Amino acid sequence: MGIGQSPTRSTPSSTYSDDSGATRRSLALSVIGGSTVDPELDAATDQGPKEECGVFGVWAPGEEVAKLTYYGLYALQHRGQEAAGIAVADGSEIVVFKDLGLVSQVFDEQTLTALKGHIAVGHCRYSTTGSGSWENAQPTFATTSVGSGLALGHNGNLVNTAELALAANKPAGRAGPSKSTTDSDIVTRLLAEAATDVGIETAALRLFPSLKGAFNFVFCDEHTLYAARDPHGVHPLVLGRLDRGWVVASETAALDIVGASYVREVEPGELLAIDEDGIRSERFASSNPKGCVFEYVYLARPDTTISGRGVHATRVDIGRRLAVEAPIEADLVIPTPESGTPAAIGYAQQAGIPYGQGLVKNAYVGRTFIQPSQTIRQLGIRLKLNPLRDVIRGKRLVVVDDSIVRGNTQRALVRMLREAGAVEVHVRIASPPVRWPCFYGLDFGTRAELIASASEVDDVRRSIGADSLGYISLDSLVAATEQPRNRLCTACFTGEYPIAIPDQVGKHVLEGIARGVTGDAFAPIPNYGQACALSRP
Numbered sequence: 295m296g297i298g299q300s301p302t303r304s305t306p307s308s309t310y311s312d313d314s315g316a317t318r319r320s321l322a323l324s325v326i327g328g329s330t331v332d333p334e335l336d337a338a339t340d341q342g343p344k345e346e347c348g349v350f351g352v353w354a355p356g357e358e359v360a361k362l363t364y365y366g367l368y369a370l371q372h373r374g375q376e377a378a379g380i381a382v383a384d385g386s387e388i389v390v391f392k393d394l395g396l397v398s399q400v401f402d403e404q405t406l407t408a409l410k411g412h413i414a415v416g417h418c419r420y421s422t423t424g425s426g427s428w429e430n431a432q433p434t435f436a437t438t439s440v441g442s443g444l445a446l447g448h449n450g451n452l453v454n455t456a457e458l459a460l461a462a463n464k465p466a467g468r469a470g471p472s473k474s475t476t477d478s479d480i481v482t483r484l485l486a487e488a489a490t491d492v493g494i495e496t497a498a499l500r501l502f503p504s505l506k507g508a509f510n511f512v513f514c515d516e517h518t519l520y521a522a523r524d525p526h527g528v529h530p531l532v533l534g535r536l537d538r539g540w541v542v543a544s545e546t547a548a549l550d551i552v553g554a555s556y557v558r559e560v561e562p563g564e565l566l567a568i569d570e571d572g573i574r575s576e577r578f579a580s581s582n583p584k585g586c587v588f589e590y591v592y593l594a595r596p597d598t599t600i601s602g603r604g605v606h607a608t609r610v611d612i613g614r615r616l617a618v619e620a621p622i623e624a625d626l627v628i629p630t631p632e633s634g635t636p637a638a639i640g641y642a643q644q645a646g647i648p649y650g651q652g653l654v655k656n657a658y659v660g661r662t663f664i665q666p667s668q669t670i671r672q673l674g675i676r677l678k679l680n681p682l683r684d685v686i687r688g689k690r691l692v693v694v695d696d697s698i699v700r701g702n703t704q705r706a707l708v709r710m711l712r713e714a715g716a717v718e719v720h721v722r723i724a725s726p727p728v729r730w731p732c733f734y735g736l737d738f739g740t741r742a743e744l745i746a747s748a749s750e751v752d753d754v755r756r757s758i759g760a761d762s763l764g765y766i767s768l769d770s771l772v773a774a775t776e777q778p779r780n781r782l783c784t785a786c787f788t789g790e791y792p793i794a795i796p797d798q799v800g801k802h803v804l805e806g807i808a809r810g811v812t813g814d815a816f817a818p819i820p821n822y823g824q825a826c827a828l829s830r831p
């Protein structure tokens with residue numbers, strides 16, 4: 295077995311506010327924590343909601359599976375930009391290659407050519423449990439005591455990680471302790487441990503019912519590709535067909551990019567096993583769908599389809615509904631590119647206001663590991679967006695964005711548009727106020743960091759400096775997805791978590807256990823309240 299590594303609660307109706315101070319249909323909210331923003335953090339480093347991870351798997355004898363996986367991950371790069379990795383199995387061994395960085399930075403032609411086999415598991419990562427260290431990059435790897443290997447990629451986030459960590463490190467555990475601090479690594483070790491006696495397939499069917507939270511696992515041993523989805527199907531996972539094999543991927547767009555035809559979704563609570571005997575489907579839990587509504591708002595690519603509904607069409611529909619719920623007289627509708635673009639198109643169509651491109655995004659900006667210098671930092675949002683002054687000057691603008699998390703980006707954006715000559719800036723948001731953290735794979739930070747968690751809509755409007763601010767209602771957002779409300783997770787807007795959250799949760803839960811401390815993701819930070827966030831800068 296070789297492991298290669300690189301050298302190196304109750305809410306809304308729609309909420310709308312304008313600078314007359316009117317807050318229409320806004321809600322009275324209980325204030326749990328003030329918004330806290332690192333004074334050093336500005337729009338240059340505020341990246342809004344952080345994506346989760348992308349997973350991709352191939353079983354295809356005769357194909358260059360590493361290259362197929364590379365392009366699959368390339369299509370899923372938006373889901374995780376901290377690290378990337380591919381594991382390849384050839385029937386006798388598994389080789390894992392992974393590193394920090396974008397997919398195109400981690401792999402080159404030579405590396406991919408050296409990864410030979412007929413099974414591949416790929417992963418691109420944003421850290422939602424554990425820090426962004428090399429050890430936490432995926433696929434994770436473990437060996438059973440009989441010497442077979444197991445490589446695993448995980449999209450989502452478990453909420454009983456601490457409990458599982460204790461089980462994985464119990465004295466009798468054969469998998470032993472690990473430097474990794476991810477829920478994914480713990481599952482890999484527990485699976486390898488259990489597989490020693492009964493094989494991976496049976497071990498997975500026994501282990502997965504004990505996992506709580508969101509998980510899409512794509513994993514393999516030397517002979518078989520596996521894919522499993524949590525009983526709530528929080529995040530998407532689809533099955534595709536190649537001429538000479540099978541593909542599983544986080545999004546349908548990744549199937550398109552590698553020339554695979556869409557077959558179906560992996561069902562919530564289902565385990566798929568793919569090998570020379572064909573494809574087997576088994577259940578480890580009954581299906582109780584609670585799909586992440588934020589996939590439609592922001593996470594998924596617009597050219598992806600989730601539960602039969604196209605993401606682009608959903609976002610355009612959100613924009614139309616937003617125009618009805620939060621109308622304004624204006625000269626031009628512009629998006630915050632790219633995630634705000636479909637909703638801006640819908641808003642403009644419904645409102646009868648011209649649509650235009652008022653901001654240019656640097657299409658080649660990925661995650662950077664280089665901290666900006668003070669000079670660059672002061673330029674803030676211009677690292678990502680630059681205004682088209684000729685388009686903006688003298689106009690009353692509607693600016694459509696997908697969401698507001700901390701508010702830093704929108705504050706800098708409004709200021710930049712005014713400096714570019716806009717006479718009015720009206721901000722419209724294609725999701726309800728984000729008031730609660732996500733524990734299922736998306737990193738909004740803690741509740742104390744969310745600007746809307748402790749603020750009325752008009753407070754947020756004043757904080758970002760807009761002439762008016764309008765959010766779509768949750769009812770309209772759900773209607774645009776064409777999914778039944780009871781089949782969706784909306785917890786970051788409502789605080790109603792469909793999977794119970796244990797007391798001890800948070801991204802760094804395992805580092806906390808190691809230091810003997812416990813975390814409380816709901817806790818406010820003392821003396822760092824609402825006014826602090828609202829007064830910046």
Ligand code: SF4
Binds near residue numbers: 528736786
């Ligand atoms: S809390 Fe929000 S982001 Fe997280 S899974 Fe639920 S809808 Fe998605």
